[in-house]
Amino acid sequence: MSTSPNSLRTRSRLMAAAASVAIAGAIGVGAVTSGALPVQAEPVRVQGNLNVPSFADVVDRVSPAVVSVRVESRATPASDDGNQLGQGLDQLPDNHPLKRFFREFGGPNGQDRQQGRRPQQRAERTQSQGSGFFISEDGYIVTNNHVVDGGTTFTVVTNKGDELTAKLIGTDPRTDLALLKVEAKEKFTYVDFADDSKVRVGDWVMAVGNPFGLGGTVTAGIVSARGRDIGAGPYDDFLQIDAAVNRGNSGGPAFNLNGEVVGVNTAIFSPSGGNVGIAFAIPASTVKEVISDLRQNGSVQRGWLGVQIQPVDKDIADSLGLADAKGALVNEPQEGSPALKAGIKTGDVITKVDGKDVSGPRDLAKQIAAISPDKPVDLTIWRDGKEQVVKVDLGTMPNTDKQASNSRDSGPAQAEPTSLADLGLTVTRADDGRGLVVTDVDPDSAASERGIQPGDVITAVNSNEVNGTSDVTRAIADAEKSGRKAVLMQVQRDDASRFVALPVDKG
Secondary structure, three states, rough: OOOOOOHHHHHHHHHHHHHHHHHHHOOOOOOOOOOOOOOOOOOOOOOOOOOOOOOOHHHHHHHHHHEEEEEEEEEEOOOOOOOOOOOOOHHOOOOOOOHHHHHHHHHHHHHHOOOOOOOOOOOOOEEEEEEEOOOOOOOEEEEHHHHHHHEEEEEEOOOOOOOOEEEEEEEEEOOOEEEEEEEOOOOOOOOOOOOOHHHOOOOOOEEEEEEHOOOOOEEEEEEEEEEOOOOOOOOOEEEEEEOOOOOOOOEEEEEOOOOOOEEEEEOOOOOOOOOOOOOOOEEEEHHHHHHHHOOOOOOOEEEEEEEEEEEHHHHHHHOOOOOOOOOEEEEEOOOHHHHHOOOOOOOEEEEEEEEEEEEEEEHHHHHHHOOOOOOOEEEEEEEEEEEEEEEEOEEEEEOOOOOOOOOOOOOOOOOOOEOOOOOOOOEEOOOOOOOOEEEEOOOOOHHHHHOOOOOEEEEEEEOOEEEHHHHHHHHHHHHHOOOOOEEEEEEOOEEEEEEEEOOOOOO
């Protein structure tokens, strides 16, 4: 069969087009033909494991153990006038127009006053709320002392909404802890304490509580710092966390990811009164010790040494010949205290308790408090340039902190002022002859930098009594001979004593 030239040309064009499409498909190039959609690239997909923790499982397990604590107290109004506008009217003259107005029209008690009757004082009920948590299946609950302080009636609200009456077992204001007990036939879900010595800065932490009375609320964050001293008491050793904690969270637990209590939320730092990401929790180890005593005895019994103390800084250490700026410097042993009876003196530095190093005053307070009353301890002290050991029979911590008193009269002196130019001080003898009264301080001196003020009384230098300026100059000379860079002065102000180290190599 013959083929025309036109048909041959048409066939060759079709074969070329087919070959072109085949080649394009082989190299993966998307071809667009009439009526077909364009081929699209695949979207990005990440198949990684980010290990982001969820707190949901922990919340499910621990929430039944966390409760709201409602506290009622009764307070008698200071005034019987029923409102603030009527307060103090009894002190005004009878014909005073304001008193006459209240007598005739006088608010809620005006009619009583017209009839000559004195209105009855009525006890007002106040209510506050906080948080707490069960630590036993038979109903013991931990909360803060400041939550229950002054309360007469205590009600616990569980996460199921059940309201249960609780009784107060005991409180410990020094650590701000309290123990409540619920009497019920049911067994309660409770939580255990963590080993807070293993808690690290950066660990996850979860706070559960009753902020603003809202009921069970969960917030999360990390441990921001350890060992915080916020000036709340002598045993400050708080965990700092950044989980949101607000009013009403007090007494609630802070959990780790194992559902163990690492601390009890007790305070927040807040210029505005709301959460700013800085909260403080009492460490679990402290809570365990205190709650154990409250559960057994209803109170906490602590060892008592009875000294006023201050830190040892580098200047003080240099002035005493101590190699390290550690220990607790005794300002004054308190009257009738175990320390005074054992011979502890002003100017001693307590460096160890039963062989364990004392890093500073707070560490000393914690170590002594952890020892049972009436137990003997060996205190290692630094005195007169050498170390020695003193045995002390500890007493029982008084209910209120005893304050040392000092009968020295630091009134204006009549003697002529004398210059201690090397120290930047002008002094004069005290009226009773014991100590030197500071009358002027060189503003450019080390004494001024360290806070010495006119009116302060220098009572001792390097643990030796000061009766005149010669005692000071002699102490300076002795320090220079022994190669020390400073002298240690005991300074009295407003019945409080402290030590100040002043350098002797410059004025």
